[in-house]
Amino acid sequence: MFDYLIVGCGFAGSVLAERLASQLNKKVLIIDRRNHIAGNAYDYYNEHGILVHKYGPHIFHTNSKEIFMYLSRFTQWRPYEHHVLASVDGQLVPIPINLNTINALYNLDLDTSSVTDYLKSRSENISPVATAEDVVVNSVGKDLYEKFFKTYTKKQWDMDPSELDPSVTARVPARNNRDNRYFTDTYQSMPLHGYTAMFNNMLSHPNIQIMLNADFKDIKNSIPHKATIFTGPIDYFFDYCYGKLPYRSIDFAFETLETENFQACGTVNYPLTQLYTRITEFKKLTGQIHPKTTVVYEYPTDKGDPYYPIPKKENQSLYNRYRDLALSFPNVYFTGRLGTYKYYNMDQVIAQSLALFKKIASSDRLPLEGVTNGRLNHTVNGHNH
Known part of the structure; x- marks a missing residue:
């Protein structure tokens, strides 16, 4: 019997798994339909030995000392300011x-x-x-x-x-100064050994079991658990009973080149005629030294994994119907981008999960360690993570 079945091994689910296991001594099973942990932040070394982000560039930035210090339990950092x-x-x-x-x-x-x-x-x-x-x-x-x-x-x-x-x-302001940084947050860094290594540390607690290549609906009735934390699409949980929530996705085209450097900075946007929106060179983000370089081109599409909730009033109204339906499931918590149909930066997802943990912990009436409410700015900022 698990105390919690957590669906999704990204930030939303993994932070909750770590907190519930380490602070409340809960037994947690965390599952993911993909074959890896870390959600969209997953990174890996490609066949050329270059560390790449499978789902596009993820740049960590936050103004929250609490969130930065929380993640610092699981990684060292490489200072990095995105341009x-x-x-x-x-x-x-x-x-x-x-x-x-x-x-x-x-x-x-x-x-x-x-x-x-x-x-x-x-x-x-x-x-x-x-x-x-x-x-x-x-x-x-x-x-x-x-x-x-x-x-x-x-x-x-x-x-x-x-x-x-x-x-x-x-959230894309014009500046009257010469600050060329993309973000102005107090804390701007990349996990020194990558995101996947950080997630491995986060999920290493003996109270946590991980099951990959697992769909929630295939296992929900066969594995005993007391409560569910669902970070997948809320409309999928309810079998799309009110219709599908619309998302935008991205096709990623990776290319490894026989050169040390490809472009002047980490990301170059192409706002005009090209079909792709931007090109990112990973070595600029990670600081890796390698004779070759790998870049990724991003082509937005309406097919594929759900990445970006489409911010229109009718979509929010549809989500609200699912949110209201969720109220009748007291032992299921919906969180994360897909569970709440909002585009969050990584630190905002972490803040949301820490706030949910605090709510769960206070109902258990147990003392808390290192918990922050966090501040969530429910905004959509184009597509930068």
């Missing part, structure tokens, strides 16, 4: 848009104060802000919107920004 360039008008320019971006694109020599006035002169005053397009045009005007956002968003979501919720672009 992204965008291929626009024959140039590679920093994104998010900043002072350097604007000066390079328009052959200007603005400073911090004058770039603020420049953006203000080009921005529009759309009210109310109802769509992802409105957010950007209000911030930087039509020209920068069309160069950086319009086609990129269409490729990513297969919808025009005018059809999407404002949250899609609300």
Whole structure:
């Protein structure tokens, strides 16, 4: 008899498995339909000996000391600040848009104060802000919107920004300084030996058993357990009784090249004519030294694994019906991106799992160690992890 059956070996499930096993002495079975742990953060050494991320680049960043220290139990870190360039008008320019971006694109020599006035002169005053397009045009005007956002968003979501919720672009600010970093969080690092190694440490507790290549519906009635934590798609749990929740997915095309370096930084975005949205070079992220290099091209698609909940009101309404149905299952907890139909960064998923653990632990009336509520910002920020 297991105390908890946890469905999904990504961050949402693995953090809960570790906490329940180590802090509450619960017996946990964690399963995954894939043949590996670590969920979408899974990394491995390819046939050339290069460490790659199977499901696209995962860059860890957070402002939460508690979350950073929690993960530090299971990994050492390699300090890393992510930089992204965008291929626009024959140039590679920093994104998010900043002072350097604007000066390079328009052959200007603005400073911090004058770039603020420049953006203000080009921005529009759309009210109310109802769509992802409105957010950007209000911030930087039509020209920068069309160069950086319009086609990129269409490729990513297969919808025009005018059809999407404002949250899609609300977290991609324009900066009036020369900060070329993609993220500005206090803690920015990569697990020194990779994500999979970190998950191996997280799930190494003797109270945790792991079952891979296992579908929840195949085993749920044959393995005794007291409660379920479900991090898979909530609509799948309920047999799509109200219909399928729509997602976007990605086709990843990996290529290993006979050269030490391929591009100037970790990720280059292609917001205009190419079919792919971005190219990532893994050695830039991991710091690995190797005579060859591996890159991945990302092609958004509506087929394949569910990665990105599509932020539209009708989709949220459909999710809400499933969420309400879940209330009648008191021994099942739904969490994570797929369980709650929200796009979270990795640290937000961890915060959500720690908060759920605190809720479970307080009902057990046992003392807690190292638990944080975390702060969840329920936002969609394009597709950067």
